[in-house]
Ligand SMILES: [Fe+2]
C-alpha cells in the first residue's frame with residue numbers, strides 16, 4: 001500500500017518559489033513519474049495547473065456536500081424517537097461537519113482560502129451533491145440516508161484514500177472510517193423499522209423507494225458522458241469509473257436489502273450470471289439534470305439555510321481570528337493567515 005508520504009524535496013518547488021523558471025517539461029516529467037510510481041503529490045510539489053484546478057473543484061464540491069448534507073438529517077434531531085437515536089444522529093451530523101473541515105483544509109493546501117470556497121458555494125458558482133436537495137419526509141429517511149447515501153459515499157470514497165494528492169488521500173482515510181459508522185447506523189435503524197409494526201415497515205419501504213434512485217445518481221453521469229473522468233483517472237485522482245462504482249454499489253446493496261426485508265424499487269433488478277453482477281433499470285437522467293440545474297425539491301431551502309448559518313456564525317469567525325492574532329502576537333509568530 002502506498003502509505004502517506006512525507007512532503008518530497010526532490011521535486012522542483014511550486015510556482016513563485018526559487019527554481020520556478022526551470023524547464024516546465026522537466027517538472028512535468030517529475031510529476032508524471034511520481035504519479036506513475038504511486039507516490040503522493042504534496043502541496044509544495046510542482047503540479048500542472050489543470051491538476052490543481054481539478055482537485056480544487058472536486059475537493060470543494062466534496063466539502064460543500066458534507067456541510068450541506070448536515071441539513072436533511074439535522075431536521076430530525078429534535079424528533080428522534082429515543083435518547084439513543086438522538087445521540088447517534090447528533091454524532092453523525094457532527095461527523096459531517098468534521099468532514100467538511102478536513103476537506104476545506106485539504107483544499108487550502110492547494111492555495112484557495114476557505115472563505116473563497118464558501119463564497120462560491122453561497123453564490124451558486126460551486127456545486128454540492130444533488131442528493132441533498134431531496135427532502136427527509138419521515139424518520140425512516142434518516143435510516144435510508146445512512147444505509148444508501150452514506151453507503152454510496154463510501155463506495156465512491158474508499159478508492160480516494162489512494163488518490164495521488166496526499167492531503168486529500170489522508171483526509172479520506174478518516175472520513176471513510178466515520179462513513180462506515182454512518183452506514184451501519186442507517187442499516188440498523190431501517191432493520192428496527194422493518195421488523196417493527198406494519199406501519200413502521202411501510203415507512204421504511206417508502207423511504208427506500210424514494211432514496212434508491214437518487215443514490216444511484218450520486219455516482220455521476222454514465223461513463224460515456226462524464227466529461228472529467230478520463231483525465232482524473234490518468235492523474236490517479238479517480239481510480240474507477242462512475243459506472244464501475246455504481247455497479248459495485250448495486251451489488252453490495254441487493255443482498256443487504258434482502259437481509260433488511262425491504263424491496264429495491266426496480267423491476268429490472270436481477271442477477272446476471274454471465275456478467276457476475278446485477279443488472280438494473282435505466283436511470284432517469286432528466287431528473288438528475290433538473291436537480292443539478294437547481295430545480296430539485298429543496299435546492300433553494302438548502303442554500304438559504306447555509307447562507308443564514310454562515311451569517312449567524314460571523315461572530316465566531318471574528319472571535320477566532322482575534323484570538324489567533326493575539327496568540328500570534330504573544331508568541332511572536334505571524335503564521336495565522338486565515339480570517
Ligand atoms: Fe461525510
Ligand SMILES: [Fe+2]
Nearest residue numbers: 096150179182
Ligand atoms: Fe456520512
